[in-house]
Amino acid sequence: MKIGALLPRSTFHPLLQHDFLQGMEVYLQHRGVPVTWFTANIGFGTNAEMVMEQAEKMLLEHHADVLVVYADQPAVSNIAALAKSLNRLVLLVHNGAKYMHEWEPHPTVLSHTLNNTIQCRLTGIYAATLSKDAAVCTSFYDGGYSHNHALVQSFADSGGSVAYNFVSQYKVKEFDSTPLHHFLRTNAHVQTLLAVYNGDLAHCFLQQLQASDVTEGLQVFASPMLLDETLSTVHGHLEIPFQVSGYVPWISSLKNSANELLKTQFTAYTGRDANLPGMHGWSTGIILEHIYNTADTHRFRAREILLTLHDVTLDSPRGPLHMDAATHHMMAPAWLVKTNEAFEPEIIGGTDNTAQIWQEIVNTEIQGVSSGWINTYLCA
Numbered sequence: 001m002k003i004g005a006l007l008p009r010s011t012f013h014p015l016l017q018h019d020f021l022q023g024m025e026v027y028l029q030h031r032g033v034p035v036t037w038f039t040a041n042i043g044f045g046t047n048a049e050m051v052m053e054q055a056e057k058m059l060l061e062h063h064a065d066v067l068v069v070y071a072d073q074p075a076v077s078n079i080a081a082l083a084k085s086l087n088r089l090v091l092l093v094h095n096g097a098k099y100m101h102e103w104e105p106h107p108t109v110l111s112h113t114l115n116n117t118i119q120c121r122l123t124g125i126y127a128a129t130l131s132k133d134a135a136v137c138t139s140f141y142d143g144g145y146s147h148n149h150a151l152v153q154s155f156a157d158s159g160g161s162v163a164y165n166f167v168s169q170y171k172v173k174e175f176d177s178t179p180l181h182h183f184l185r186t187n188a189h190v191q192t193l194l195a196v197y198n199g200d201l202a203h204c205f206l207q208q209l210q211a212s213d214v215t216e217g218l219q220v221f222a223s224p225m226l227l228d229e230t231l232s233t234v235h236g237h238l239e240i241p242f243q244v245s246g247y248v249p250w251i252s253s254l255k256n257s258a259n260e261l262l263k264t265q266f267t268a269y270t271g272r273d274a275n276l277p278g279m280h281g282w283s284t285g286i287i288l289e290h291i292y293n294t295a296d297t298h299r300f301r302a303r304e305i306l307l308t309l310h311d312v313t314l315d316s317p318r319g320p321l322h323m324d325a326a327t328h329h330m331m332a333p334a335w336l337v338k339t340n341e342a343f344e345p346e347i348i349g350g351t352d353n354t355a356q357i358w359q360e361i362v363n364t365e366i367q368g369v370s371s372g373w374i375n376t377y378l379c380a
Contacts, residue, residue, distance in 0.1 A: 001292050001300075004038045004058030005068040008045055008379040012199035016277050016378060017041070019270075020070060020093070023262075023281020024288065026269040030261075031285075033292050038062045045071040045376035048078060055079040059088055065300040066091055066291060068284065072376040073101035076109070083108040089291070089302035093284055095225070097145040097377035100362060105328045108302035110309070112284055112330040114276070116377075117150040118357050119224050119247035119334050124154030124194065126247070126336065127221035131192035133163050134221075137180060137205065138196040141170035141380060144373040147223055148196045150361065155194060155221075163190045170380075172200050177208045184214040191217045198225035198378060203235035206343070210240055218242040224249060225378070227337060229345050230275055238343040245338035250279050250318045251345055254335070259317035283316045287330070290314060324355055327362060331355050 005024070007017035021039065028035050040054040051071060058064045059082065067083065068091045069076055076092055080103060083090045089108055096113030104111070127134065134155060138148055152162060164187070166180040184190060197205050202225065209215065220242060227248050232238045252263065252274060262282050266274040274282075290312065291298075291305055298304030306328060314321040319333035334357075336349035351357075373380075 001034065001066070001288070001295070002036045002038065002062060002064045003066050003068060003288065004062060004064030006040055006042045006051060006054050006058070006070060008070045008376050009041060009043050010379045012378050012380065013277070017070065019272075019275055019277035020281040022270050023266065023278040024068070024285040026265050027282045027285030028288060029269075030265050031289050033289050038064060042071060044379040045075045046374050048075045051075045052078045052082075055082065059083070059086055064088070066288060068093060070094060070376065072098055072374075073104060074374050075376070077101070077103045080106045080109050083302065087301045087303060089300070089305050091284065091287065093280065095377045097147040098372065099146040099364070099366075100327065105326065107306075110287070110306060110323070110328050110330070112287060114224065114249045114280060115332065115334070115354065115358070116147045116224050116249070117361055118354050119249060120147040120151035120196070121154040121357055121361060122334055122351065123221050123223070123246040124151045124160070125158045126245075127192065127194060128155050128158035128160040131219060132159060133161050133190045134192040134194050135164040135166060135180065135183060135190055136162055136194045137166045137168075139168045139170045139201050141373070142196045142198055142201065142223070143167055144371070145377050146372065149366075151194050151196060151223060163187065168201070168205070170201065172204050175201065175204045175208070177205060181212045181214050184218075191219060193218065193220045195220050195226055196223040198223075198228070200235055202226040202228070203231050203238070206231075206238055206240060206244070207236075209242075210238065215241045220244040222246040227339070227345060228276060232343045240339060240341050240343050243338055244343070245336065245348070247334040247336050248345070249332065249334065250276060251335055251337055251347060253347065254317065254319070256317070256319065258315050262317045279317050283318065283321060286314050286316055286321070320352065324358060327358070329358065331358060
């Protein structure tokens with residue numbers, strides 16, 4: 001099987017493309033699936049012409065059977081049109097930090113995201129069961145994606161009220177959460193934060209908050225990337241005197257055989273512990289294996305590949321993985337976690353019924369003018 005892979009660059013997470021690619025490689029190697037790889041770097045996903053040029057090379061020169069594209073939807077519309085003409089499958093992967101694009105669903109595109117808007121919507125609903133007043137905290141970068149709206153709107157729809165908005169700079173050296181601390185100090189009834197951050201910004205946010213004098217009784221309900229369990233390993237030790245909780249797509253301590261296999265094989269292959277991008281790549285490999293195993297049925301024709309996925313459940317480290325036939329998006333469970341003082345997450349709940357939340361998101365009509373970054377989330 002020939003696989004073309006268009007991979008991103010990320011300054012927030014420098015190993016993102018490598019961990020994702022190696023996750024795919026190690027799974028398919030472990031399963032004995034013969035693969036010829038063609039790869040290209042597409043930067044932050046902002047140059048649609050360059051991304052299209054690389055896609056044409058993969059599909060028309062290398063004759064890839066499947067094209068894996070790590071990019072958000074705006075950069076992929078032209079590729080989707082080309083793939084439709086060729087009846088070749090585009091396997092679109094990203095964090096799922098944006099709502100569906102106007103060209104979705106598409107007859108030759110399968111989206112395998114980390115479903116961040118689903119998890120943020122669930123977190124907002126959960127937060128509203130525990131508190132009715134909150135301050136929203138995000139960065140100029142992280143706040144420019146739909147997951148922020150999903151978190152805040154679901155909190156409001158569930159009876160919560162936003163008392164304050166704190167939008168920070170997106171560079172650590174300019175990060176200053178003093179205005180947030182002042183608000184909390186002078187508004188003692190607000191002890192809940194809805195927070196959307198990633199990488200070093202997430203670490204800086206937590207570090208400044210833990211050193212403040214406003215932590216007593218504080219609850220933080222977080223986006224999935226703020227709950228990334230590698231934050232303290234990569235960016236430095238944390239001692240959090242407050243609880244951070246929220247829904248995430250995956251956690252390394254999940255007790256299932258698929259997750260244990262991922263952790264063993266990924267470490268043996270890379271010398272690093274399995275992480276979120278590695279898991280995403282591994283799970284993408286599971287989909288690619290299904291495509292390879294059913295090739296006699298579809299002969300790599302995209303529409304027929306999608307038909308083979310209609311009633312299939314795949315065993316992934318996240319839990320059962322299946323396609324929502326109406327939108328061509330892959331669905332998986334969402335896991336509710338909370339952290340201890342050392343910022344180690346523990347599973348305290350979860351749901352398999354993410355398809356219902358996804359349908360609510362799909363049916364959501366955004367009122368008024370909206371805007372957002374064209375960068376693929378985490379790629380800046």
